[in-house]
Amino acid sequence: MFLIGIAVVPYFSVYNRLFALLFLPILFMGNALRILFGILIGYRFSVDASEFFHATFGQVLIFFWVLVCFILWLKLTRNFPKEE
Numbered sequence: 001m002f003l004i005g006i007a008v009v010p011y012f013s014v015y016n017r018l019f020a021l022l023f024l025p026i027l028f029m030g031n032a033l034r035i036l037f038g039i040l041i042g043y044r045f046s047v048d049a050s051e052f053f054h055a056t057f058g059q060v061l062i063f064f065w066v067l068v069c070f071i072l073w074l075k076l077t078r079n080f081p082k083e084e
Helices: 002-008 014-044 047-055 057-076
Strands: none
Touching: 002 014, 002 057, 014 047, 014 057, 047 057
């Protein structure tokens, strides 16, 4: 989702798009934490609870993590829309 987001934003320089690739390890770690939490929930409660977490809250969590990284990328590259 993040890579598609940076690809469709018009009028950005190649430097800004390459700068966005620095967020990939951060996104990878967020996804790894989501999987780790799913494993811990499965170990602590049940496999059904782990599947529920993965299919619902985990998906919402990773979506917001991608959104936060995208907004942070826009702010760091000074391309975030400003109010006048």
